[in-house]
Amino acid sequence: MGRKQLFVVRLSEEERQKLTELTRKGVISARVMTRARLLLLSDQGLKDREVADRQGVDSATVAYTRRKYVEGGLQAALVEKARPKQAPKLNPQQTAILIAETCSNAPEGRASWSM
Template sequence: MGKKYIINLSDEERGELSELTNKGKTGARKLKRAQILLLADEGKTDREIAENIHVGVSTAERTRRRFVEGGSENALNERRRPGKKPLLNGRQEAILIAEACSDPPEGRSKWTMQLLADRIVELGVVGSISDDTVLRTLKKTT
């Protein structure tokens, strides 16, 4: 069975990739991908590439496919990752911060993360929230 994604680099592409692999300021993943493309252009199989530069066979296959489908920029660079939606919006964060800056409950010398979480739920700002989320939110606001 023949390879579905065959790499045929132009002289310009080969030069850019070679320059990238010889430059000292390239990230490890990008460097490995450039090496994969150069070896694939030499006619090496995915298994040979994987053994040669110590990556998984699937990484070699995926890099080859991404190059054929979208060019060198697509093959060399990371795709954006969406991340998780924030648990609190700006208004909710502002209320949390205002509560943290207010006087602690009677009988307490200071707010704890759990007390703040309970207070925010009590105020109806959110249905539920963990003390870890409170900590992360307050930590990112100096």
């Protein structure tokens, strides 16, 4: 006896049609394609493990995709949010100083700059 699914996918006819079109034609990223297929299989009432086995992904990926769909809708499940970039290690002034130093002549006794 398995655990009851917390996030059950129930696609509307319009959503199902859109996902079917996405998987059959057009050029989309592999991640979006996989997520679309996961949602279509989940809508058929399959358990996470069955969906994961059919698509060759981990069952946690299926559970995560289901949760994203239930909490945020179709677009949230298909496309991930942009991730924050790492802050630069040098500010603009420090960058300018570094560039000026490396473009100058190498230290005395050296042919070129080194790390």
